[in-house]
Amino acid sequence: MIHHVSVGTNDLARSRRFYDAVLSTIGLSFMAQDDEGIGWGSGLMSFSVQVPVDGKPATVGNGNHICFAAEDREMVDRFYAAALEQGGTSDGEPGLRPKYDAHYYGAFVRDPDGNKIEAVTYSAK
Template identity: 40%
Template structure:
C-alpha cells in the first residue's frame, strides 16, 4: 500500500542510531541520507517501501510502527537489538493469539515514544 512513510524525530541522531540497530536483524538498511532536515531512508532487503526519518520541529506524536519479520528468530533478534540500542520493553517476543493464531511479535518503545514492533505471522516460521 505505501511507497514510503516519513516521520519526524525529536533527536535525529538518536532515532537514526536506534532504528538502524533495531531493524538490522530484519535486513533493513539505509539506502539514502541527506541533511537531518531531509533525513534518512530505510528499506528492507528485497522490498521497495521505505521508512524515512528526519529532524522534526515541535512535539512528536508517538506512532505504532510494525515491521514484518520472516522468522520468529528475526523477531527475537529485533527485540534484543532494539533493547541494546536503548529501547524500552513493551512486550517480549511471543505469540499473540488475541490477534491471530500465528501472530508472533515483540514490542519496544523507541526514542520518541513510538511503539516499534517486529511481527512474524507465518505458521511455519
C-alpha cells in the same frame, strides 16, 4: 501499497544508531541521510525518521505504531533485543498473541523518541 512511512525524531544521530541496529535485523538497509532525515528501505518500501518540518519538537501519537514483517520468530527476537540494546524500551516482549491470530508472534518496542514499532511473523518457526 504503502510507499513509505516516517516518524519524528528530536535527535537524528541517536535515531541513526538505534535504527541502523534494529532495522538491519529484519532486512532493511540504510539508504540516505541529510540534515532533515534518515531513510532505510527494502525493495519498494522505505521507512524514515524526520525532523518535523514545522520546527516544533517531534511528539508521539497515542495508539499509533508501525509494524514490520519478519520472516520468522528468531528475526522478531533479534529485532526486540537490538531495540533494547540501542536504548529502546519494551512495550511487549516477543511472544504469541493469540487474540490476533493463533500464529501471530510479535514484539513491541518504543524507540528513543517514544515511537512505537513492532516486528511480527506468522511463521511457526
